[in-house]
Amino acid sequence: MAIAVFFIAAAVAILGGVGVVSFHQPIRSVLSLVLVMLALSVIFLLLGAQFVFAVQIIVYAGAVMVLFLFVIALLGPARELGRGRLRYQGWASAVFVLVLLGLMWTMLQGVQYRQPDKTDLNFFGTVQSIAVGLFTTYLYPFELTSILLLVAAIGAIYLSRKRIDESEGGPAEGLRPSAGVGGNLPPHQT
């Protein structure tokens, strides 16, 4: 049963990955990536990672991918031009990736698995066990990620702010007093 689930999920994930690379419209690539993430979440569940499974679906397939879709909707349907500027880029990258895969394959043959720790697999990967790890041993990195998210949020706000028009030297359109609520509104007509 678990073997069948694994192979179906793996086939869906690989098909989705091929779709990410080969579709010419970015929106189809994003939807293929959502497929990959859902298949991977099933595999996480097989591996006993319940909390990572939930986070993968809610945060990754939900929030991050909606962000990508939003940006694609904002930028309009951009079709990709067929050819690159470098002549043999496709072949060179295919050779590079094949070498990379061969390297990983050979490393997989000689990998020495450590003897597993003797933990209770019924408790493994639950929210409780994740929380015990996050809030005791790894409390400091956990707090550091909050700073990372704050920095990313501030950076995104800074990058996408409304530009002050340098040529006029005045405040931007949205900052003028006339545009605000307390500005000189036209007289109310009844």
Add this chain to the structure above:
Amino acid sequence: MSTLNIGGSQLDASWFLLLSAVLFGLGAIGVLVRRNPLVILISIELMLNAANLTLVAFARQLENIEGQLFALMSMTVAAAEAVVGLAILVDIFRVRDAEDIDDLSELRG
């Protein structure tokens, strides 16, 4: 070889690692071949997901929760990376049309 007993059936840990390697390779192909900066970001997300699969697979094989914790950290980093990358992309698109990432090579590097 290390077999994992999942729901009564025996799965090999290297299957998960192999799937992860294939997905990582696909993401690398996407970064190298595609020209649209948005699709390059999507391929980077694919590679990050493949790395997450490796972390979770080793966490299960070692029966140690730390791999899953690191996968959660890497998801946070991936979310931050996507936010900043997309903000930069929107900022570039506001000034000029950048359907090909080679159009942005101003420095002739």
